[in-house]
Amino acid sequence: MSSKENKKRASTLAALLKEKPRRGRPPRAVSRQNVYVTLSDEQKERMKRLADCLPEGLSRADLPDLAITILSARLEALHRAVSDRNREIPEGITDLESLYLLWDLSLPAQNSDPRWTSIRVSPQQTIEFGRVQGTLNAVFGANRSETFQLALALLTQFLEDSTLKSTSASLEDLRKRIASIYL
Numbered sequence: 108m109s110s111k112e113n114k115k116r117a118s119t120l121a122a123l124l125k126e127k128p129r130r131g132r133p134p135r136a137v138s139r140q141n142v143y144v145t146l147s148d149e150q151k152e153r154m155k156r157l158a159d160c161l162p163e164g165l166s167r168a169d170l171p172d173l174a175i176t177i178l179s180a181r182l183e184a185l186h187r188a189v190s191d192r193n194r195e196i197p198e199g200i201t202d203l204e205s206l207y208l209l210w211d212l213s214l215p216a217q218n219s220d221p222r223w224t225s226i227r228v229s230p231q232q233t234i235e236f237g238r239v240q241g242t243l244n245a246v247f248g249a250n251r252s253e254t255f256q257l258a259l260a261l262l263t264q265f266l267e268d269s270t271l272k273s274t275s276a277s278l279e280d281l282r283k284r285i286a287s288i289y290l
C-alpha cells in the first residue's frame with residue numbers, strides 16, 4: 108500500500124465518523140464548566156418550572172448563567188449605591204437573610220436533605236460566580252451553594268415579574284436586558 112491509499116482510507120473513516128451521531132450533550136459553541144452545588148428537590152423542581160418561563164430559544168441549560176448574571180448585576184448595583192464609601196454592602200445588610208429581605212425575596216427554607224448536583228456554567232459566568240461568591244463569603248460567610256440559591260431566588264423573582272415568554276431572545280440579549288434593568 109502506498110501512503111496515498113492510507114491517507115485516503117483515513118479521510119474516509121474520518122468522514123464516516125464525523126457523520127455518526129454522538130452520544131451525550133449536544134456540543135455548544137463555548138463549552139460549559141461543571142460547578143457543584145447542593146440543591147434540594149424543591150429547588151430542582153423550581154428550575155424545571157423556570158425553564159418553561161424562558162423565552163423561545165433558551166433552554167433549562169441557560170438557567171444557571173441567567174441566575175448568575177442577575178445576582179452579579181444586583182450586587183454591582185449595591186456596590187454602586189455605596190461607591191462613595193469604602194464598603195461593598197450597605198450598612199444595614201448584616202447577614203445573608205437581610206439581603207433576601209432587601210430584595211423582597213422569601214427566605215430560603217431549611218431543607219433537610221439537599222444533594223450535591225452539578226450545574227453547567229459558561230466560562231465567563233464561572234468567573235462572575237467566583238467573584239460574587241467570594242464577596243458574599245468574605246462579608247457573610249456564604250458558601251457556593253448558598254450563593255447559587257440566592258441567585259436562583261433572584262432569577263425566580265425576575266422571571267415572575269417580567270413578560271419574557273412572549274419574546275424571542277438570545278442569552279446575550281437577555282444578559283444585556285438584565286444589565287440595563289439593574290445597572
